[in-house]
């Protein structure tokens with residue numbers, strides 16, 4: 001997961017391979033609540049692990065449910081309709097799929113509860129649900145603005161509820177209100193309970209998911225069209241024992257679009273033609289735009305058909321969430337695309353019509369929007385602009401806009417606050433990066449003499465940008481260690497043998513640790529003696545050649561920061577930023593001294609200084625890849641700079657080289 005301030009996606013060209021999608025958020029949170037209300041224990045397979053499901057799980061645990069983590073499963077022992085904790089303050093984050101159904105269920109369970117969320121949750125309407133519950137005899141107060149969370153729920157008895165007349169609920173703002181009632185009212189079904197929907201019901205497919213899952217838990221709702229729903233008297237939740245969560249069909253939309261835009265064949269696993277999720281019908285919309293799609297019960301295979309994509313006009317009421325993806329696909333179409341009947345976008349994680357219109361415009365697109373529609377005009381190759389996409393704490397905005405990286409102008413896309421995808425798809429960007437081909441992966445090279453602070457600087461810069469990190473010195477240090485253990489010396493007579501060792505090093509970097517054949521050698525390679533051995537083996541041309549491929553393999557999306565001696569001169573000569581880092585010999589000896597002492601390695605300043613000078617001399621005078629600044633390197637002498645100042649300087653150089661305006665980083669030092 002990327003928790004950086006922004007994530008720059010380099011220009012992408014193609015997609016190929018297989019992706020396995022995470023579980024559906026809608027199904028996960030419904031299953032969790034149903035399992036909690038039922039009697040018995042339910043084992044849930046393939047549950048989505050995300051912000052919204054954690055919110056639900058935390059609330060259920062607070063209410064007294066037993067929750068046990070298994071191997072890839074979760075076991076929930078339900079309350080069986082009775083609360084063991086009749087009082088709680090529950091935090092719902094920004095999870096509508098937790099807030100709405102829990103409000104309804106807790107109103108009937110007979111306890112005293114407070115439900116609140118993040119500020120955006122307090123702007124998302126819940127009045128229609130509260131009205132329906134109040135009509136029924138439930139007792140709910142608004143603690144902030146009327147019609148919105150936070151809420152206070154007071155206890156009632158089921159016998160006091162007015163179940164004789166149909167309960168009326170609006171269906172035209174959010175289908176979650178009806179879902180909430182359908183999931184809660186079986187708790188009170190000592191007689192038939194009828195719900196009448198007022199207004200045209202939106203997002204009907206989500207109601208189908210609710211009905212389908214209710215049936216799995218023993219509740220068979222009778223439905224008359226989409227206007228009247230009856231919960232039969234005597235309905236009782238019963239755990240199905242085991243239940244599998246389908247992959248998220250809305251999450252599939254980004255990869256279906258990816259296939260349509262840039263693939264000769266992308267396989268998506270976890271959802272397919274037999275999905276119970278309405279958003280699976282996104283495949284029809286994508287096919288209308290030109291995608292070639294094959295599907296099986298649990299998979300989809302998507303490739304590019306028409307190109308440019310075909311512009312469409314589509315009523316998106318049946319695929320409200322996935323339809324956002326169409327708005328970005330529209331940039332690659334042959335005319336304006338109009339998405340209608342999407343008023344519900346305005347009450348989601350953010351006002352999604354405004355958000356999409358604003359951000360598409362930043363990319364250069366012409367966009368028209370109204371209360372319930374959006375029209376997006378395609379972008380010609382010369383019309384694309386480099387944009388910092390604001391994501392409004394809305395996972396779908398972040399995921400949709402990653403598709404803009406396929407623009408024909410080869411411009412990178414900056415996604416602000418990429419962490420927001422954690423709501424439904426924490427590893428979205430990693431999954432995307434595993435199947436796309438970039439035009440080029442950016443590399444920042446940090447070369448310089450020993451103890452100048454390269455490693456410290458490189459790790460921090462990589463962390464800020466969400467990039468991978470290559471400590472090339474560690475590869476030479478491990479080779480030196482392997483040489484010692486093999487009883488060899490760093491002389492030309494053993495060059496081929498040492499190079500063979502280097503080529504086949506059973507080396508893995510794991511959470512900052514260097515593991516050699518499963519052994520943690522992180523500390524063993526840090527001694528000054530190991531540094532000297534590294535310096536000696538690194539002077540052997542065959543050893544350097546043997547390690548080249550391994551170093552290049554670190555260059556992966558979204559980018560790399562590499563530290564060493566020849567990163568900018570030999571290994572990554574095309575790197576867009578090269579830094580040559582230096583500090584005075586006295587400073588460097590002092591820094592290394594402090595560093596080693598703090599690790600409990602005893603040494604003296606004098607010996608360090610002479611070792612360091614010997615190493616500088618050997619590194620700079622060797623015949624292959626000597627230590628020297630690349631011609632296009634920026635020099636940074638950090639003798640009088642703090643670590644933070646050095647990091648800021650390099651990040652500023654990096655930002656200056658990017659096409660984005662108004663870079664959101666720290667000011668220049």
Ligand SMILES: Nc1ncnc2c1ncn2[C@@H]1O[C@H](COP(=O)(O)OP(=O)(O)O)[C@@H](O)[C@H]1O
Nearest residue numbers: 450451452453454455456591595638641642643
């Ligand atoms: N700009 C700096 N100012 C002060 N100390 C620094 C600075 N940069 C690095 N150091 C310290 O110097 C020591 C050596 O840094 P390191 O990153 O290991 O150097 P290198 O990778 O170049 O050998 C570390 O203890 C680090 O905290």
Ligand SMILES: Nc1ccn([C@@H]2O[C@H](COP(=O)(O)OP(=O)(O)O)[C@@H](O)[C@H]2O)c(=O)n1
Nearest residue numbers: 450451472473474476534535538564565566
């Ligand atoms: N890209 C690189 C990295 C390190 N090396 C060699 O490996 C030794 C150890 O590298 P390092 O980066 O871990 O050393 P320090 O700068 O941390 O002392 C250096 O002294 C160099 O001789 C190299 O030749 N080329």
